[in-house]
Structure formats: C-alpha cells, structure tokens
Amino acid sequence: MSKKNSLMRSRLRTYPMWFAIPLAIVFLTLYVAPTMTAFYYAMQRWTLFDTTFIWFDNYKLFFQDPFLLGGVVHTFIYAFLTSGLKVILGMFFGIILMSNMRFRGLLRNIVFFPVLVSTIGVGLTFSSLMKPNVGLLDEALKVFGLPPEGLLGNVNSALYAVIAVDVWKGVGLATVIFIAGMAAIPTEYYEAAKVDGVTSWQNFRHIVFPLLRPATNTVIILSLIGGLRSFDLIWAMTGGGPGFASDVLASLVFKKYQAGFFGLSTAGNVIMFFLIIVIVLPLQRYLQKKERELS
Amino acid sequence: MKLGRFQRGAALTVAGASVLGLAFGAVAPAQAASKTTITWLTDNTASAVKIANATVAAFQKANPGIKVVIHTRGSGSDADNLVKTKLATGNMENVFNYNSGALLQAINPTKTLVDLTTEKFQKNVYDSFKPAVSVGKKIFGGPWGTAMGGGLYYNLADFKAAGITSTPKTWAELITDAKKLKAGGVDAICGTFGDSWTDQLFVLADFYNVHAAVPNFVAQYTANKAKYANIPAALAGFQHLEETYKLGLYNSDAATAKFQDGVDRVVSGKCAMYPMLTFVTAGLTADQMDKVGFMAQPGTDAKNVGLTTWMPMAMYIPKSTKGAQLTAAKKFVDFIVSKKGTDAYNVGQGAYLAPFVTVDQSPAPAGVPQATADLAALVKSGKTYPALEFVSPIKGPNLLGITVQVSTGQVTAAQGAALYDQDVVAQAQQLGLKGW
Numbered sequence: 001m002s003k004k005n006s007l008m009r010s011r012l013r014t015y016p017m018w019f020a021i022p023l024a025i026v027f028l029t030l031y032v033a034p035t036m037t038a039f040y041y042a043m044q045r046w047t048l049f050d051t052t053f054i055w056f057d058n059y060k061l062f063f064q065d066p067f068l069l070g071g072v073v074h075t076f077i078y079a080f081l082t083s084g085l086k087v088i089l090g091m092f093f094g095i096i097l098m099s100n101m102r103f104r105g106l107l108r109n110i111v112f113f114p115v116l117v118s119t120i121g122v123g124l125t126f127s128s129l130m131k132p133n134v135g136l137l138d139e140a141l142k143v144f145g146l147p148p149e150g151l152l153g154n155v156n157s158a159l160y161a162v163i164a165v166d167v168w169k170g171v172g173l174a175t176v177i178f179i180a181g182m183a184a185i186p187t188e189y190y191e192a193a194k195v196d197g198v199t200s201w202q203n204f205r206h207i208v209f210p211l212l213r214p215a216t217n218t219v220i221i222l223s224l225i226g227g228l229r230s231f232d233l234i235w236a237m238t239g240g241g242p243g244f245a246s247d248v249l250a251s252l253v254f255k256k257y258q259a260g261f262f263g264l265s266t267a268g269n270v271i272m273f274f275l276i277i278v279i280v281l282p283l284q285r286y287l288q289k290k291e292r293e294l295s
Numbered sequence: 296m297k298l299g300r301f302q303r304g305a306a307l308t309v310a311g312a313s314v315l316g317l318a319f320g321a322v323a324p325a326q327a328a329s330k331t332t333i334t335w336l337t338d339n340t341a342s343a344v345k346i347a348n349a350t351v352a353a354f355q356k357a358n359p360g361i362k363v364v365i366h367t368r369g370s371g372s373d374a375d376n377l378v379k380t381k382l383a384t385g386n387m388e389n390v391f392n393y394n395s396g397a398l399l400q401a402i403n404p405t406k407t408l409v410d411l412t413t414e415k416f417q418k419n420v421y422d423s424f425k426p427a428v429s430v431g432k433k434i435f436g437g438p439w440g441t442a443m444g445g446g447l448y449y450n451l452a453d454f455k456a457a458g459i460t461s462t463p464k465t466w467a468e469l470i471t472d473a474k475k476l477k478a479g480g481v482d483a484i485c486g487t488f489g490d491s492w493t494d495q496l497f498v499l500a501d502f503y504n505v506h507a508a509v510p511n512f513v514a515q516y517t518a519n520k521a522k523y524a525n526i527p528a529a530l531a532g533f534q535h536l537e538e539t540y541k542l543g544l545y546n547s548d549a550a551t552a553k554f555q556d557g558v559d560r561v562v563s564g565k566c567a568m569y570p571m572l573t574f575v576t577a578g579l580t581a582d583q584m585d586k587v588g589f590m591a592q593p594g595t596d597a598k599n600v601g602l603t604t605w606m607p608m609a610m611y612i613p614k615s616t617k618g619a620q621l622t623a624a625k626k627f628v629d630f631i632v633s634k635k636g637t638d639a640y641n642v643g644q645g646a647y648l649a650p651f652v653t654v655d656q657s658p659a660p661a662g663v664p665q666a667t668a669d670l671a672a673l674v675k676s677g678k679t680y681p682a683l684e685f686v687s688p689i690k691g692p693n694l695l696g697i698t699v700q701v702s703t704g705q706v707t708a709a710q711g712a713a714l715y716d717q718d719v720v721a722q723a724q725q726l727g728l729k730g731w
Binding site: 045047048049050052057061064066067127131132133148149150152153154155239240241242243244245247255256258259260261264 | 372375376379380382383401402403406407488489491547548549550551552692693696697699700703704705706714717718720721722724725727
C-alpha cells in the first residue's frame with residue numbers, strides 16, 4: 001500500500017522520461033557530440049588532409065606558446081575589469097534611472113541602445129574615432145596630453161581602450177537587469193525606513209544593495225563569462241595588437257586556427273573551456289551561497 | 296583525350312559552325328555541348344578579375360573548343376581554408392591559382408595535385424621558380440603572374456630635396472640618408488603596423504643578404520639547425536626594426552596606420568621610404584607612378600646589393616580533374632606560361648609592370664615607370680634570391696606580430712628573433728619535417 005502510494009506520488013511529481021527525449025537529441029547532437037569530438041581532435045595533428053594521433057603534444061605546444069602568459073593575463077584583466085565596471089556603472093545608472101526624473105524613458109532607451117548594435121560595427125566605429133591625427137576622440141584627448149601614437153597604437157593603453165568600449169557597449173544590459181531588480185523590491189521597505197527616518201545613503205546601503213543581490217550576481221556571472229571568452233570587439237579594434245599587446249586567449253586560439261593548426265587550436269579551445277569552468281563554477285557557488293544566507 | 300579521325304573531323308565541323316554561329320549572334324545548344332568546359336578558381340579583386348578575363352578571352356580565341364568559366368574567391372587566411380576544404384572534399388575547380396612556396400606545402404600537393412613535371416611548358420619557366428612549386432623532384436605548377444621584389448619604395452622628390460643623389464648601397468648608408476630625410480621634415484620611413492603583415496618586410500626582404508652571408512642557411516634552417524637568433528646575418532633584419540624604432544625614423548602613428556596609408560604617403564612625399572613588395576606599382580595611377588622609385592634592401596656589402604624576390608602564384612590542377620577536362624586544363628596552363636599568355640596578362644593589367652618568370656615573353660617597352668624600370672634592372676642584374684618562404688616550407692604564423700613588437704620597442708631584436716624561432720616549431724611539426 002505504502003509502496004503503491006509512493007509510486008503514485010513519484011508519477012505525479014515527474015514527467016515521463018520520454019518527454020525529455022526530443023530535447024536530449026538536440027542537446028546530444030548539437031552540444032555534447034561536438035564537444036566530445038573537440039576532445040578527440042585536440043589530440044590530433046590535423047591538416048584537413050590527414051590526422052596523426054599525438055596524445056597530448058598539442059597541449060604541450062600550446063602551453064609553450066611564448067604569448068600564452070600575456071594572453072591569459074590580458075584575458076583576466078579584461079574579464080574582471082569589464083565585469084566590475086559594468087556592476088558599478090550599471091547599478092549607478094540603474095539607481096538614477098529609477099528615480100523620478102524628466103525624460104526617464106528616453107534616457108533608459110539611450111543607455112540600452114549600444115547593446116543593440118553589432119559588436120563589429122561598434123569596434124570599427126571606435127577604432128576610427130580613436131585613429132591618430134584624424135579620429136574625433138583621439139584629437140579631443142590630445143588636449144589632455146595623449147601621446148601621438150593614439151590610444152590603440154600605444155602598447156600600454158590599447159587593451160584598456162578596448163575595455164572602455166566593451167563597458168560602453170555592455171553597461172546598458174547591466175542597467176536593465178538592475179532596474180528590474182529594483183522594481184522587484186517591495187515598497188513597504190522604503191516606507192518603513194522613511195518612518196524610521198533613514199538617510200538616502202542608509203536607504204541604499206541597507207535596503208537596495210542587499211536586496212539587489214540576485215541582480216548583482218546575474219550581472220557578475222554574465223559579464224565575467226562574456227569577458228573571459230571575448231573576441232569580436234578585440235579583433236575588430238586591434239587584432240590583438242600592437243604586436244600582442246591586447247591579445248586574449250580567444251584571439252590566440254583564433255590565430256592558430258587561421259594558420260591551419262586545427263588540432264592545436266582545438267586544444268586551445270579545450271583549455272579555455274576548462275579555464276572558464278574553473279573560474280565561473282566556484283564563483284557562482286559562492287555567490288549563490290551568499291544569496292541563500294541572505295534570504 | 297585522343298581524337299579518332301572521325302571525331303576530329305566532327306570537332307572541326309563544330310568549331311567552324313560555332314564561328315558561323317557567333318557571326319550570326321546565336322549558338323545552337325548542340326554545338327555548345329560538344330565544347331569542353333573547365334572551371335577556374337581565381338582571386339576576386341577587381342584587378343585580378345580583369346586580368347583573368349583578358350587571359351580567358353585570349354585563350355578561348357586560340358582554343359575555340361574549350362570554354363573557361365571563372366569562379367572567384369577571397370584572399371588571405373580565409374582563402375587558405377577555402378582552398379584546403381575544397382581540395383580535401385574533392386570539390387576544387389578544374390584549375391586554380393594559389394600561392395607558391397610554403398603555403399603550397401600546406402595543401403599537401405603529392406596527394407591533391409596533378410604532377411606537371413613532364414609538361415612541355417616547364418622548359419619555358421625560369422629554374423629559380425621551380426623549387427617554389429615542387430615537392431622533392433615533382434613539379435606541380437606553372438607560374439601565374441609576375442615576380443615581385445621586396446625592398447623599399449622611395450619618394451623621388453623627397454630624396455632630391457634632401458640632396459641624396461643615389462640610393463643607399465649599405466644599411467648604414469640607408470640610416471644616414473634616413474636621418475637627413477627626417478631632418479628635412481618628412482617621416483623617413485613609413486610604418487603601417489595597423490596592417491601588421493606590412494611590418495615583416497625588413498626581416499623577409501633581407502634574405503638576399505642572409506643568403507649571401509650564409510649560403511647553406513636554407514638547408515640548415517629547414518633541418519632545425521640554424522636559428523634566426525644565433526646567426527648574425529639572419530638577426531640583422533630584426534635589428535633593423537629595433538634600430539629604426541630607436542632612432543625615431545617612423546611616422547608617429549605607425550602603430551595603427553594601414554597599408555593604404557603607407558602607399559598614399561610615399562606617393563605624396565609625406566613619408567620618404569616605405570618597405571613593401573612591388574605589387575603596389577600595379578595599383579598606382581600613371582602620375583603616381585612617376586613620383587616613386589624602388590630599391591632593394593641593402594645589406595653590409597656595398598658591392599653586393601641584391602634583391603629578395605617573391606615568386607608569383609602558380610596554376611595548379613587538382614587530382615579531381617579527369618579526362619577531357621584534364622587535357623583542357625593542361626592546355627590552359629600551357630597557354631598561360633607562353634608568350635601569348637603573358638601578353639594577355641599585360642593587356643589585362645593595362646601596362647607592362649614587372650618581369651614574368653617565363654623565358655618567352657615580350658621585352659619591356661620604353662618609358663615604363665621608374666619603379667618598374669628599377670625592378671627590371673635588378674632582376675636583369677641576376678643578383679636575386681627568393682625569399683625564405685619559397686625555398687623552405689617553414690614560415691611561422693606570428694612573424695607579423697613579433698616584428699610589430701620589435702618595431703614598437705616592446706621586445707629587443709634578439710628577443711624577437713628568439714620568439715620567432717619558437718613560433719615556427721608548430722608549423723614544422725604540422726608539416727611533419729624531420730628533426731623537429
């Protein structure tokens with residue numbers, strides 16, 4: 001009797017397995033199978049005409065790449081800086097755009113607009129704006145003592161110039177997530193706080209900021225993953241240059257693919273895959289734990 | 296294809312009929328069907344298409360039984376991958392033109408291409424070209440296009456204004472002249488590292504000098520015994536990049552300027568010298584051509600100033616071409632390597648711009664532009680040697696980035712050379728060379 005009961009209950013709780021089959025087929029053929037073949041090809045010296053099985057030589061060669069260390073460092077700088085700036089600026093814009101102000105709707109649209117534009121288009125536009133001697137942005141910054149080789153031509157500033165553009169383009173999405181997060185905060189909290197006579201800083205520090213935690217976590221995770229595998233904007237603006245001064249992991253891998261080292265570049269992709277997992281998974285765990293402690 | 300007597304008669308009749316058909320402005324389908332049609336994959340730039348059209352027109356006039364249909368492709372790394380994919384899947388056109396030298400080695404010629412060693416046209420090809428399209432003793436291509444030189448374009452007016460009467464004969468003289476030019480208020484050397492491939496010239500175009508100093512460099516290099524970092528003559532190219540940077544001889548926006556900026560500036564005189572390959576001449580207008588000259592990159596020996604040459608592309612026939620189409624494709628390549636073929640090429644590009652690598656060709660007419668005359672004189676002097684990538688299968692994919700690092704002061708010449716030595720390892724292993 002009790003057995004029958006539990007069976008019935010489990011039948012009620014879960015859908016039959018075959019409901020999942022269509023999705024499983026799509027997932028297996030379009031996601032799992034290519035990933036598995038990537039692990040296979042990463043162990044091949046592959047020229048499109050024939051393949052030689054070489055165990056882990058591709059990985060060895062990839063780790064010996066003299067530009068790898070620079071690429072990893074640039075990737076981290078890029079990912080953490082864009083992610084951090086998007087959180088700070090996104091929250092800032094979110095708070096401003098939640099307040100009662102004129103043209104609020106218009107301003108929200110303007111902040112979100114760059115998200116809609118193609119990344120390559122943004123990259124090409126900004127590289128013309130930053131072009132030495134003719135670009136508007138470059139000419140304007142010369143007043144503040146910008147060296148003649150320009151933002152993108154200077155080895156020390158090229159990566160940061162691209163980061164600034166990435167933030168400009170991505171901050172709109174972060175803002176929208178924060179606005180949504182703030183809209184979900186019940187007004188009772190503010191009313192109660194008002195009765196207690198809190199300052200606006202206390203209001204932010206003890207009500208808005210903690211209750212925005214889920215939104216903040218979403219922005220951190222999304223922009224960090226985006227930053228770690230970022231490629232298109234960098235490729236459009238600097239091609240990884242000057243030299244290798246703004247090369248990140250993804251552009252290093254792409255260059256290897258371009259050169260026809262298909263096995264080697266696949267190995268690079270596998271490494272990038274694990275690197276992102278190793279960073280993002282524990283971070284997500286940690287952030288979720290904090291979130292739970294709060295609720 | 297061997298034609299029997301009957302078939303040959305039929306072919307002649309058809310050929311006659313098709314001429315008649317053309318005269319009346321209509322070709323019946325039956326006649327079109329007996330023609331052999333071959334496809335040709337070539338570059339899609341406007342100038343390349345013009346040349347291809349002129350060549351096909353001349354060929355079809357000489358061979359009415361064959362029709363050539365042109366297909367086009369992009370260039371650069373995308374083209375490399377397209378060509379490889381087409382060959383690997385057996386979908387390549389009947390005949391195609393593609394790079395000679397190191398890039399050819401990467402498409403695995405022995406497996407994918409028809410052996411053209413014994414074709415008659417080979418006796419019309421300069422011997423210096425053959426190694427660039429060979430694997431072992433087998434030759435897989437016939438030249439398509441003209442030889443190029445790697446060196447420096449220079450602005451004639453700037454040189455005159457600085458009181459420089461003859462082009463420098465050694466690198467030291469070049470630096471002295473560059474300082475004079477800079478003092479005169481122009482950018483001495485144009486750097487266009489925004490298109491990073493342009494920054495490789497000082498290293499690649501120095502190979503005549505490397506070969507002159509170390510005659511067995513190629514064999515040693517391919518066998519993983521000679522390195523850029525530890526042979527002074529080879530290291531010199533990297534040192535040129537470092538020295539010109541340290542002396543401030545480049546334009547201030549060198550790190551982001553592009554190839555076209557370089558061409559425009561050396562023509563206008565804003566830059567006095569631009570290290571480049573001679574294909575630039577073909578893209579200039581007649582007035583622009585009159586403003587520049589061309590010189591080989593000098594080395595240490597004033598008595599031995601020679602030119603590093605870039606071999607033209609070549610025509611190849613993939614193994615997937617068979618039967619009547621194979622015969623027609625061979626005829627087409629044979630035509631391209633003949634005097635008629637090179638004349639058609641010149642018609643297509645609108646001028647005589649550079650010497651071909653075929654023995655049988657029309658001589659340069661009088662009054663050619665200065666840069667072309669300079670190039671022709673260098674080729675005629677016999678002091679030429681192919682760039683390393685045409686005599687060794689090894690070329691690292693990151694040379695362009697590394698040269699930019701050196702010429703923007705991020706690493707020293709010695710470090711740059713060592714980085715490049717490391718960079719070629721993947722290529723050598725990919726090709727399965729011995730000793731790597």
